[in-house]
Amino acid sequence: MISLKVNLGERSYPICIGENLLDQGELLTQHIPGNSALIVSDETVAPLYMDKVENALSNFRHKTLVLPDGEEHKNLNVLNTIYDSLLENKLDRNTTLIALGGGVIGDITGFAAATYQRGVHLIQIPTTLLSQVDSSVGGKTAVNHPLGKNMIGAFYQPKAVIADTSTLDTLEQRQLCSGIAEVIKYGLIRDTAFLEWLESNIDKLLDRDPEALAYAIERSCRNKAEVVAADERESGQRALLNLGHTFGHAIETGMGYGAWLHGEAVASGMVMAARLSNKLGWITESDVDRVINIIERANLPVKAPEQMSSDKFVDLMSLDKKVSDGVLNLVLYKSLGKAVISKDYTDAILRETISESY
Amino acid sequence: MISLKVNLGERSYPICIGENLLDQGELLTQHIPGNSALIVSDETVAPLYMDKVENALSNFRHKTLVLPDGEEHKNLNVLNTIYDSLLENKLDRNTTLIALGGGVIGDITGFAAATYQRGVHLIQIPTTLLSQVDSSVGGKTAVNHPLGKNMIGAFYQPKAVIADTSTLDTLEQRQLCSGIAEVIKYGLIRDTAFLEWLESNIDKLLDRDPEALAYAIERSCRNKAEVVAADERESGQRALLNLGHTFGHAIETGMGYGAWLHGEAVASGMVMAARLSNKLGWITESDVDRVINIIERANLPVKAPEQMSSDKFVDLMSLDKKVSDGVLNLVLYKSLGKAVISKDYTDAILRETISESY
Structure with missing residues (x-):
């Protein structure tokens, strides 16, 4: 495994890159400060990798949310379903949002983490090449507006980025x-x-x-x-x-x-x-x-x-x-x-x- | 006029308190870094004070938006109308949002400023006692969710708070x-x-x-x-x-x-x-x-x-x-x-x- 660091003072965090990282639960759980988490994924990725992430979280109170897949769903309405899930499950200010998927899931989940209760913890698990090399790193989060892409968003850094290169095996x-x-x-x-x-x-x-x-x-x-x-x-x-x-x-x-x-x-x-x-x-x-x-x-x-x-x-x-x-x-x-x-x-x-x- | 300072390093800003401050346009315009602004107010406050703020902005490209009045309108749907107005008027990353009203207007406009294009400039002009003594100062912005008040928000500081105590004359x-x-x-x-x-x-x-x-x-x-x-x-x-x-x-x-x-x-x-x-x-x-x-x-x-x-x-x-x-x-x-x-x-x-x- 390769581990890089994004140097941002007290907001610094690691990028872990390697094969089969999702089988190493500790790699994920060491970055969860509280006792609860919500894993957000999409219809394509969840059937493939949600089990692995849930296994890693067996000692945490955790919930899952599966969103429709695609850029056309990166909007305020779908964002609101993340807030609904967080509140219905009474997940509090010390909870961690885990974005399991490509750029769309990372962007919308990241923005939910930036704004739910004015900010909760975030971990990025990018499963596409695009999100592993770019969108999961650096803290840009956003949703689209009909008049412009990524027009609503925030800068919000994750606690860690875990790029399991084995997930690329299933990528179209x-x-x-x-x-x-x-x-x-x-x-x-x-x-x-x-x-x-x-x-x-x-x-x-x-x-x-x-x-x-x-x-x-x-x-x-x-x-x-x-x-x-x-x-x-x-x-x-x-x-x-x-x-x-x-x-x-x-x-x-x-x-x-x-x-x-x-x-x-x-x-x-x-x-x-x-x-x-x-x-x-x-x-x-x-x-x-x-x-x-x-x-x-x-x-x-x-x-x-x-x-x-x-x-x-x-x-x-x-x-x-x-x-x-x-x-x-x-x-x-x-x-x-x-x-x-x-x-x-x-x-x-x-x-x-x-x-x-x- | 009394001027206090909120000490937050490079994000420090003044709170100006006094009578008839809205008649002193320069007090407002000196805090606008770009050449454009959107004034957001509500149906109660706009008829009373929008003219004064617009007069102050005569040398800026500025637009106005009047929202329905009341806590029940501090939600994602009304927030989206602020984004609509910003985009329809092609207001860019260097624009300034001006919140003219009470706590509801300050909270929702502040959150729009925090998230439009990942953050634009913000000036608070509180016109109620509650917003002058509390909600306009300190950078808490938010909208409500049906399941909980202020559950969606961000910490985002304004460039200035201008509390014109004369506006309290019209307060219920x-x-x-x-x-x-x-x-x-x-x-x-x-x-x-x-x-x-x-x-x-x-x-x-x-x-x-x-x-x-x-x-x-x-x-x-x-x-x-x-x-x-x-x-x-x-x-x-x-x-x-x-x-x-x-x-x-x-x-x-x-x-x-x-x-x-x-x-x-x-x-x-x-x-x-x-x-x-x-x-x-x-x-x-x-x-x-x-x-x-x-x-x-x-x-x-x-x-x-x-x-x-x-x-x-x-x-x-x-x-x-x-x-x-x-x-x-x-x-x-x-x-x-x-x-x-x-x-x-x-x-x-x-x-x-x-x-x-x-």
């Missing part, structure tokens, strides 16, 4: 690829050596080679932990982790939550950011091709969805969380492996980029 | 008395000299003597600011501010939100806490009478509502936020002017206290 290939998008992201924004490693090993990841997957997860989490430790609440460089996300969130919202997977939308967005950076003269055509190439090899989309007009793109992007006083900051490439946050583009260049991305 | 007498309950609370938990002052001056407060009101607000805010600065997230002594609140919240939830005003329920609860403390031998019969006397003189209830059985009381209290690992901590009196957080009571004594409180 499309979900695996979605996770690889976020892995590629770390290479593109700040880790050229990792990008090169990915260019040599992407097929191993797609074939689920355990060693390659473990390395990709560890290296991604190291990158994420470093960025989060330096800028927990995204007042600066943490925003770099949103490469491709402003375009991507527009796709997710515009196409209807759940139609495109998060990683698919981000992949398409990372290509759009590359095209825009090229238009600004910051990266070359061959850099753009390199971005397209690695994303295509991961079986991820490199084009924008035809159903979405460029007007709709611009409109949805104007609601992004990176808009400040009406100005939209975009994450762009100064070079491959070095992303920047910038407003040094014109509306015309943005529109041109979008229209050339179909 | 019942609302004024409700606020006096929280004023009395400070005397009972930690400020014997203030309790004595209240015993001499309660009639002046009821008659809205401006000097007496200003003094009571200032002294209450000083007490609140001290406690909050020492324990922002209620890991210890801040819980003392909840004297009477565990009983009181049970009354508010059990009778239906809005039936009893918050201060009325707290008043009744402070008497119940006194009876229980007396049963434990901590305070004398005459101490109990002294609590009853000052509360009765403020035209506040000193008995529990007959419609609520003691079983219902105990059941609702078991859901209180001060329950930890199944044990309910109550705020009790070691002596008058010295409250403590205690679980040194038996279930039998609690039930006896409740049954003798009708």
Whole structure:
């Protein structure tokens, strides 16, 4: 087992990465301060792994809650069913919420933990590649609003992240690829050596080679932990982790939550950011091709969805969380492996980029 | 104008107390970091004071939202209308939410500010005595759940609190008395000299003597600011501010939100806490009478509502936020002017206290 640490002073916590971690109950229970817990999972993951987590909690008063699966259910109504369960089961301020599932379960359960009784304990058990390399680490929690993705949320750190890589055995290939998008992201924004490693090993990841997957997860989490430790609440460089996300969130919202997977939308967005950076003269055509190439090899989309007009793109992007006083900051490439946050583009260049991305 | 400071490091902020402060626009606008704002008020307060706040914001892009009035509307559905308004008006991460109203508006608007885009700026303009002396200061924000009051919320500090005492001129007498309950609370938990002052001056407060009101607000805010600065997230002594609140919240939830005003329920609860403390031998019969006397003189209830059985009381209290690992901590009196957080009571004594409180 590999153990990394997210350094946030008294809110520091470990990320445990390894095979069959859910069979080691103590790994989970040592992070539960009270005597009770609620395990929140979804219809896909619960039949596979809920038993293991419940076994680990045999000495705790614990309840389970199974939510419908998918981004389209990450909303205030489903959030309210978590509060209902907590109150109906009289779980108090010292209880622990355990998020067992992918990014949707982690985000909504995390936000419930942030807000139930003004904050209870939280443990993340991510079971998808995307949540293991990205969303379970760093304390971003949220639900969607019909007008914008992740618009309602809080920064709230877990007590621990337990990434059992064996759970990836049951992951659909499309979900695996979605996770690889976020892995590629770390290479593109700040880790050229990792990008090169990915260019040599992407097929191993797609074939689920355990060693390659473990390395990709560890290296991604190291990158994420470093960025989060330096800028927990995204007042600066943490925003770099949103490469491709402003375009991507527009796709997710515009196409209807759940139609495109998060990683698919981000992949398409990372290509759009590359095209825009090229238009600004910051990266070359061959850099753009390199971005397209690695994303295509991961079986991820490199084009924008035809159903979405460029007007709709611009409109949805104007609601992004990176808009400040009406100005939209975009994450762009100064070079491959070095992303920047910038407003040094014109509306015309943005529109041109979008229209050339179909 | 009196200006106090809540000392919370980089999250410190001023409380401004004085007459006609809403006519001094700069007092408000100096605390708005961006170029936009949403003013949230209710149907009672908006017709009286919205114009003044809008005038102050003439140089900012600002929108208004008027919510229905009353505790029964402090819920997730009404909260969602704030998010709707923020998104429909494309108000971004650098916007400021301004809560113009009593405790309900402050709590729900504060929670919206804490969670919209994971946190935007917040200014509290309390217009009731209760919100000026208590709820607008200290960063507790929340909405109610059908099963428990303030069960969904966050700690989130404002940039400033602007308490214009002239707004109390339009306050209903019942609302004024409700606020006096929280004023009395400070005397009972930690400020014997203030309790004595209240015993001499309660009639002046009821008659809205401006000097007496200003003094009571200032002294209450000083007490609140001290406690909050020492324990922002209620890991210890801040819980003392909840004297009477565990009983009181049970009354508010059990009778239906809005039936009893918050201060009325707290008043009744402070008497119940006194009876229980007396049963434990901590305070004398005459101490109990002294609590009853000052509360009765403020035209506040000193008995529990007959419609609520003691079983219902105990059941609702078991859901209180001060329950930890199944044990309910109550705020009790070691002596008058010295409250403590205690679980040194038996279930039998609690039930006896409740049954003798009708």
